[in-house]
Amino acid sequence: MATINFGGVEEQVVTREEFPLEKAREVLANEVIAVIGYGVQGPGQSLNMRDNGFNVIVGQRKGKTYDKAVADGWVPGETLFEIEEALEKGTIICFLLSDAAQIELWPTVKAALKPGKSLYFSHGFGVTYKEKTGIVPPADVDVFLVAPKGSGTSLRRLFVEGKGLNSSFAVYQDASGNARTKAIAMGIGVGSGYLFETDFYKEVTSDLTGERGTLMGAIQGIFAAQYEVLRENGHSPSEAFNETVEELTQSLMPLVAENGMDWMYANCSTTAQRGALDWWKPFHDATKPVFEKLYNSVKSQEQAEISITRNSQSDYREKLEVELAELRESEMWQAGKAVRSLRPERS
Numbered sequence: 001m002a003t004i005n006f007g008g009v010e011e012q013v014v015t016r017e018e019f020p021l022e023k024a025r026e027v028l029a030n031e032v033i034a035v036i037g038y039g040v041q042g043p044g045q046s047l048n049m050r051d052n053g054f055n056v057i058v059g060q061r062k063g064k065t066y067d068k069a070v071a072d073g074w075v076p077g078e079t080l081f082e083i084e085e086a087l088e089k090g091t092i093i094c095f096l097l098s099d100a101a102q103i104e105l106w107p108t109v110k111a112a113l114k115p116g117k118s119l120y121f122s123h124g125f126g127v128t129y130k131e132k133t134g135i136v137p138p139a140d141v142d143v144f145l146v147a148p149k150g151s152g153t154s155l156r157r158l159f160v161e162g163k164g165l166n167s168s169f170a171v172y173q174d175a176s177g178n179a180r181t182k183a184i185a186m187g188i189g190v191g192s193g194y195l196f197e198t199d200f201y202k203e204v205t206s207d208l209t210g211e212r213g214t215l216m217g218a219i220q221g222i223f224a225a226q227y228e229v230l231r232e233n234g235h236s237p238s239e240a241f242n243e244t245v246e247e248l249t250q251s252l253m254p255l256v257a258e259n260g261m262d263w264m265y266a267n268c269s270t271t272a273q274r275g276a277l278d279w280w281k282p283f284h285d286a287t288k289p290v291f292e293k294l295y296n297s298v299k300s301q302e303q304a305e306i307s308i309t310r311n312s313q314s315d316y317r318e319k320l321e322v323e324l325a326e327l328r329e330s331e332m333w334q335a336g337k338a339v340r341s342l343r344p345e346r347s
């Protein structure tokens with residue numbers, strides 16, 4: 001583990017330098033890694049591990065995503081199987097169904113978890129909320145997680161570009177005495193940048209907060225609020241969208257990603273800097289109570305309950321699609337579609 005100072009707090013992290021790919025391959029040399037589910041994380045993780053030289057198979061029920069797996073080069077009967085068969089063959093079972101679907105499939109997975117096998121998650125959800133999910137792994141298997149901090153789509157894209165997303169890792173159960181090393185090896189194998197250690201509870205609590213907060217929920221809320229105010233005051237959709245979203249994603253966020261917020265500020269006018277420095281605090285004060293409410297809702301397991309109830313309904317996909325279409329068809333995102341089509345690299 002490397003000791004890194006994160007803003008004055010020292011943490012132990014695993015880097016690719018100290019745990020190189022060759023070591024990960026050695027640790028997992030005798031394992032058959034069965035990736036169960038080929039939705040978003042399934043493709044990213046399985047393809048990265050395959051390209052990294054691991055022994056990987058995919059278990060996916062027949063349908064559109066099964067066909068996608070075939071198109072991605074997984075070979076039926078050789079590296080692509082029905083879920084039950086992949087569970088049988090795998091020694092490390094990567095449970096990458098949606099969190100709600102994991103509940104339904106758990107009895108099947110549990111039956112396949114013979115002593116000595118490992119159960120791998122990319123989220124602390126299933127076991128942390130075991131009273132709601134029924135996911136209680138047998139005592140004689142290793143249970144660990146690697147949670148890439150980003151979409152499986154980005155995990156794959158960055159890997160292909162020779163980059164990597166950071167991931168957290170955690171051990172829930174160490175039956176073999178080697179669970180932690182296996183978890184780290186998996187983390188390196190799926191294409192992580194650096195790995196930081198957590199536990200299942202902290203992973204699920206921070207992850208549910210982040211995605212409902214700044215990463216996804218809050219950002220859309222703030223975009224919508226500013227766009228509406230600009231439109232209500234007579235600004236065109238083009239002006240409102242550019243001033244709310246396009247400039248952020250195309251110009252300013254890449255600068256933040258490169259070198260931090262002060263660097264982005266420093267590359268804007270002194271007029272903009274004065275305003276931003278004055279206004280970030282009122283925005284902070286206005287939103288902090290919402291974040292507190294959100295965190296408490298995660299902590300009380302209300303968010304887990306909502307997620308399980310809503311995503312276990314037989315028509316949840318159709319309902320999600322209606323809500324996504326509402327976003328897509330809103331004036332702001334339709335304006336965005338037009339703006340994107342006008343980017344020079346797209347024309």
Ligand SMILES: NC(=O)c1ccc[n+]([C@@H]2O[C@H](COP(=O)([O-])OP(=O)(O)OC[C@H]3O[C@@H](n4cnc5c(N)ncnc54)[C@H](O)[C@@H]3O)[C@@H](O)[C@H]2O)c1
Pocket residue numbers: 037038039040041042060061065095096097098099101104105122123125147148149150151152153
């Ligand atoms: N989406 C991400 O990028 C992301 C990022 C980090 C962690 N995670 C975690 O990774 C895990 C997988 O998430 P995901 O978003 O990749 O999943 P997903 O929603 O894309 O679903 C994955 C697969 O589940 C299958 N499935 C759904 N219901 C099923 C059922 N009843 N029986 C059999 N198969 C079924 C689907 O066919 C699909 O292939 C979750 O624990 C999630 O929280 C996801």
Ligand SMILES: CC(C)(O)[C@@H](O)C(=O)O
Pocket residue numbers: 148149150151152207211215
């Ligand atoms: C990609 C995210 C938001 O980080 C992940 O947590 C998810 O649930 O999809």
Ligand SMILES: [Mg+2]
Pocket residue numbers: 207208211
């Ligand atoms: Mg999540």
Ligand SMILES: [Mg+2]
Pocket residue numbers: 148149150207210211
């Ligand atoms: Mg996340």
